Amino acid sequence: MFISRVEMPWPTVQNPYEIHRHLWLLFTNEALKHHEQNIEDKRRGFLFRIESYQTGSPARFLVQSYQRPISSALIKTLGCREFNPQPQATQQLAFLLTANPIKTITDTQKDAKPKKAPNKRGQFKCRVPLVHEEQQRNWLSRHLGAATDIEAVTILPHPPLYFRKGQQSGKVTTVTFEGVLRVREPDILIQMLENGIGPAKSFGCGLLLVRRISA
Secondary structure: OEEEEEEEOHHHHOOHHHHHHHHHHHHHHHHHHHHHHOOOOOOOOEEEEEEEOOOOOOEEEEEEEOOOOOOOOOOEEEEEEEOOOOOOOOOEEEEEEEEOOEEEEEOOOHHHOOOOOOOOOOOOEEEEEOOOHHHHHHHHHHHHOOOEEEEEEEEEEOOOEEEEEOOEEEEEOOEEEEEEEEEOOHHHHHHHHHHOOOOOHHHOOOOEEEEEOOO
């Protein structure tokens, strides 16, 4: 895999909904291949997190991909390195994760949404953010618990990320988890590192970063 830092001008990213689409331009060949073949593969696409996002300034992103990114007139690659995560059982690692902790509930306002369709069970559901720290910690434990034991974590909340999709508007609520974990199931952890964690990946959520802790 590759981990890269890239930069885009503010006019390109001021609507967060467009960020993911523009980042695809770094991987034109891969995007075309999967569009034509219509296949799902662990190597499909990329994960990213927002590193710097301030009105009027170029935005910077950390991007994890299976294909080496190719700079363009729109997107500048500031640095890129190849890496191959090989966590070991009982190993202690520092971790960083920006995520969108949510829960799914019955949509009590469905009557005001005439275009909304039910799920396969005929139910009307909606996602709501988890805003209390204890709920967020439990969400993290559920998502990392299959592979690790969380030994310490701090939670940094972020302002909502507002976006536009056509004529509709919305927002994504994110937090950053930072702490220490101990590896229990290395193979499962590798899958998490490759595929990301939780929803809202197209808004910069889900990229799990780990590093060794110096003795």
